Amino acid sequence: MFRRKSIVKLAEDECLREVQRILRERLSQKSVQTKVYGLDSQRRHLLDLMRRCVSMGESNSALVIGPRGSGKTMLLQSVLDEVKSDKIAKENLLQVNLNGLLQTDDRIALKEITRQLQLVNAKKTTRRQGLGSFAETLAFLLEALKSGDKTSQPILFVLDEFDLFAHHKNQTLLYNLFDISQSAQTPIAVIGLTCRLDVIELLEKRVKSRFSHRQIHIFNSLTFEEYKEVFVEILSLPKTFPERKFMQQWNQHVKELSEETMTVDVLQRLYHSDKNIRALKSFLLLPVCKLTPDHCQLESTDFLESSQYLTMDSKAAMLHGVSVLELCLIIAMKQLTILYDGDPVNFEMVYNEYQKFVQRKGHSIQCYEKPVVLKAFEHLQALELLKPADGGQRSQKEYRPMTLLVDATQINDALQKYPNCPTEVKQWNTQEVHA
Template sequence: MSKRKSKDSSFSLGECIATVHMILRARFCHHLPGKPFGVEAQYKNLMDLLKQTAVHGESNSLLIVGPRGAGKTMLLKSVLDELMQMKQVKENLLQVHLNGLLQTDVKIALKEITRQLQLENVVGDKVFGSFAENLAFLLEALKKGNRSSSRPVLFVLDEFDLFAHHKNQTLLYSLLDVAQSAQTPVAVVGLTCRLDVLELLEKRVKSRFSHRQIHLLNTFGFKQYVSMFQQQLSLPKEFPDGRFAQEWNQNIQSLCRDKTVEDILQKHFNSSKDFRSLHMLLMFTLSHVAVSNPNIRLTDLVAASRLCTMDSKANVLHGVNPKRWTSRPGLSVLEFCLIIAMKHLNSIYEGEPFNFEMVYNEFQKFIQRKTHSMHNFEKPVVLKAFEHLHQLELIKPLEGVSVRTQKEYQLVKLLLDSSQIMDALQKYPQCPTDVRLWASSSLE
C-alpha cells in the first residue's frame, strides 16, 4: 500500500480513504455546517438574533419555516458553528435540542431538558406543582456563582408544530413566557415545514411569541447548485494529508466542468432542489470510493444517479430488491402474461378495475391462439401467480370492497403503466417471442 506524506503526518492511502468516508458521511448524514447558498439574508438575520441572546443577554423567539430538505437544520448549525467560535459564546451559551417526534409530552420534554442541562443532581427528588415551576427552578440553577446574571440558553424545537399538540401547549407557553419576561436570557428557535403553524397556537401562546419568521424556499439557481455539489464533496483544509486533499479537490473541480456531470446535476436540479436528495446522490457516489478507486469517477456519479432515479415498481419487474439493491429471481413468464392481460384490459375498459376471472379469460384467449409456445396452466396455479402479484404490490384491491367477496371476483387495479411493462419485457431474459408480440399488439 502506497504512503502519502504531508508536513504534519504520514498517512497510508487506506487511512486517507477511511478519513474521507468519515468526514463526508458525517457531512451528508448529519447536515454538518457548510457555507450557505442562496440564504445569505436569512443567515445574517438568524446570526444577529442569536448573537443578541448569546452575547448581549436579550431574549428572543423565532421560527424557521420551509419545506423538508430546504436546509433549515443546516442553516441553524452553520450559524451556531460560527457563534461557538467566539470565546464568550462558547463559555456561556447552553443549548437544548428537542424534537416533537421524540418529546411527545411535557414529562418527557422536562426529563430531556434536565439531562441536556446536566442538572439531574440539582433536581434530585424535588416535587414541583407545575412544569413552569420546574423550568423556573432549572433556569435559576444556571445562575453563575460570581454574579446574579444567568447563562443564556438556546432552546431548539425541531418539528415545532408537533409541540402544539401537547396538552394546553404547556411547553411552548412556559418557554415563550420566560423569553418574554426577560428574567433569563433565553432564545427559542422553532423549525417547521408548516406555513400555517401560527394558526395552531393557543391565544395565550401566540401572544407571547415575537412573530419573527425566517422562510427558506430554495431560490438558488443551477450555478449555485453546482457550487453546492462541489463544496459538499470537497475536503477541508484541516485534512490530515494535505497532498491527498489537494488531489481530491482538484478531481472534484474537474468533475464539475464535465458536460455529463452537468447534465446529471441539471436532471436532479429540475427534479428536486432540496439538500436531502443531493446528499443521497453524493452518498451513493461516495460508496464507490475505495483503495482500488481512490477518486470519484464519472462512472460512479452516473451509477449513483441511476440508483436515485430508479423506479421501484420497475425494480420488482427487473428482479431487483429496492430495499437492499440486490438481485433476486424476477417474475415468471406466467406472471408476466397476467400483467400483459391486465395491460390489455386497461386499454379495453379505459382504466376501469377488473377481477381475476377477467384476467384469466384474457390469458386463456392468448393460450388458445398460441398453444405451441405456452403451457396451459391449471386455474389454481394461475390464481396463485395472481396472488403473488398482489403481494408484490403490482396490483391493488379497490378500497371499500367487501372482504366476503370471493378473491376471484375482487376488483383490483394495475399499478404499472404500459411503458414500464414494455421496458421490463425488453430486459427479460429468454422471454418467448409470442409473449413479446402479444404485449405490443393492439386488441381488436
C-alpha cells in the same frame, strides 16, 4: 487529472482510507453543512436575533418555517457557528435541544431540559423536600429561570418539529417559555423549526399573545451553479489533510470532474428532481463507498450508476423477477383495462383473455390449467402489483374486481429487459386493443 500511479502509492500510506473516513463522516446524516447558499437575508435576521440575546441579554422568540430539506437546521447551525466563534459567547451560551418526535409530552420535555441544563443535582435536593411531581418540577425550573437577569447566562431553546409541541396538553411548556422570553429575567431565545405554514393557528390564544410572531420563511432557492459548488465542497478535502500534495491533486480532480459532461447531466437531473443538500449527500454516498485501492478515484460513471440506483422504479424492477405466466396475466389485465377505460377487472375476465392469446399462438406458448393461473394471479396480488378495487373480501376471489398498479411504460421496460422473453408475448403487448 492526476496520474493513477501516484494515487495508488499514496493509498498505500493510508491516504485513501483517510479520504473515505472524512467523506463518509461528512455525508452522514449527523453532519450538517454550515455554508448557506441563497438564504442571506434569513441568515442575517436570525444572526441579529441571536447576537442580541448573547451580547445584550435580550430575550426573543422566532419560528423558522420551510419544507423538509430546505435548510432550516443548516441555517441555524451556520448562525450558531458564527455566534460561537467568539470565545466569550461560546462559553457563555447554554443550549437546550428538544425534538417534538422525542419529547412527546411536557413531562419528558422538562426532564430533558433539566438534564441538559445540568440541574439534576439541584433537583435531587428539591426531592428531599418532597418535590418531584410535574407541577413542582415545572415550578422549580421556572424559579431557576426567573431568578436571573440580563447579566445571567443566555439560554437558547431549539424546538425541532415545533408543531408537535403545540399538541401537548394545555401547551404549558410553550406558554412558560414564551412568557419568560417576554420578561426581563434570564435572557432566553426560543427558536422553533417546523415545516407547517399554519403552525401559528395551532397555538392557544394565551400562547400566541406571548409569542413575538417573528417568522423566518425559507425555501430552497439554490441555482444550479451553487448546487455544483456544494457538490465540489462536499467532495473536496480540507486544508488540514496530512498529505498536502495528495489533497491538492484530489481537489483539482474533483473540480475537473464537476465540469465533465456526464457528471453535469447527472447533477442536472438530480437538481431538477430534488435539489436539497440531504438528497445530494445520499446520492454521493455510493460513489464514495466504492473507493478502493483498485478504484482509487471518483469517476463520472460512478455518479451515473448512483443516479440510476436512486431513481430505480421498484415496480418495474419487481416485474423483472416474475414468471412468463405472470407477465402474460399482467399484459392481459393491461389490455382489458384499456378496453374498459380504466374500470377494474376480475380474474375470470383476465383468464379468458389469457386463454384467447394461448389459443391464437397454438403450441408456441404453454397453456396452464386454471388453478395454476389463479395461483399466479394471487402471487401478483401478494407482490402488490394488483390490488382489490373495492377493498373488501365479500365476493369470491375469481370475481373480485382488481386494479393494475403498473402502467404501460413499466411493462414495456420489463419486457425489454426480461431474459429470454418469448417473442409472442412481446408482440401481444404491443397489439392494439379492439372491442
